[in-house]
Amino acid sequence: MNVRAAACVALCLPLYTGIAGACGSALSGPTRTVDGARYTVVFKTVPEPVKVGTHFAVDFAVCPRAPAETPSAVRVDANMPAHRHGMNYRPVVTARSGDLFRAEGLLFHMPGRWDLTFDVDAGGRTERLTSTLQLE
């Protein structure tokens, strides 16, 4: 797994007890949910939909699916598996109000399938959660 050294931010996430339905409830508008083994990410892109060649941000929440370690960091990145390349830009994650975070500086420079990845560091392990976006 090629984890690019994307920018990260130390997080002080609340230790949820695993009610995935409440995760990201503060996000307005349609959201997408990605479930991993230990964590759930709920996110939306800003703007939505993503357009080729236009910078966008990702607003998201990270929630443990069961009692689990508080994540120490989250990185957001994206790649095109079919083309074997990532973005040309390094996103930066910042904490927002409550349990929300924003990744800024993303740009998809080609149409096609992109895998948006959230790497959650906790307890000395990294869990990668991936959501697929298809751009025309």
Add this chain to the structure above:
Amino acid sequence: MVGALAAFGAAAAPEGVLTFSDAEIRKILSHGPWPPPAAKDPSNRVSGNAAAIAWGETLFREPRLSVDRTVSCASCHQVQRSFADGLEKGQGLAPGDRNTPSVANVRLNRWFGWDGAGDSLWAQSLRPMLDPREMGSTVSKVAATVRANADLARGYRRVFGAAPPDDDEALAVDVAKALAAFQETIETGRTPFDEFRDALSRGDRAAAARYPLAAQRGLSIFIGKGQCDVCHVGPAFSNGEFHDVGVPHFIAAGRVDAGRYDGIGKLKASRHNLLGPYNDDASRGTATSTRHVEAQHRNFGEFKVPSLRNVARTAPYMHNGSLATLADAVRHYSDIDENRLHADGERILKPLNLTDAERADLVAFLESLDNPGR
């Protein structure tokens, strides 16, 4: 609407319009409309200013901005050659290493130059004045020239509302901003492809049928088996980013053109980038790309995807001008040598193995992107 267009395409096939699927029609429509709406550059306070455009046009042809008063922007960006020069490699005060890119439609770029070392049109306009092989001047000499020549000083005052400042760098940047204001107006006109695209959009079968079948077949390859539109995206036919397309980047023995990799380094080091003091956009919202771009190993030997509008007028092709004709460029992609691509780079290109007829059709399509404009 798209469904109706597909039906239109199918019905029109016997009368000169190929059948395109819904997905293909969406792809075709994505390459327009043309021209795109005008937009001011917030990083340049004289963008869109009529006086700046007029003065910038004068400066564009002004050889006094070069160190020996022999070279101007127009020396290489020639209007009769769609603002390129027709040479394999640029020739200012000395031979360059790269082909001169056209500045037509240049305002639509995110990055400027083959390596994207510039993040604004005004920063890119300053660079050639200071390059020893192009105009060979310095910030101080550019500033002194404007101050010392009454016509240039008058032009400055007319645009900026004050006498040329004492700060050499600020004055030179302002000169570049006037040059940028002019270049933002250099736009290619509508093309046969645009007429076809718009006819498809409004379901005008008779108008669409006027687009030559060879160009339609070439368009079908462009958005189909060729996958050219993966990089040549949108109305300008460029995603504005950088790729390794298997063109050798050796300049001469012991000299390599690192392309985008070096471009990012130059960008980050420049005082004239959009994160620096000369960006007139106080919000720095224009600096998002500059703030987030990072050099990666695969950027070595990558060069910018050029726009294809008026491409038939800007031979020779590629960053080093190594391909003489459009037919050569099409053959390059048809027969591409994968061994020339980065072993650890992206995997986008593969030999298309186009037939002679398919290559000819693709050239016909590229030639249909032509209009001399201004």
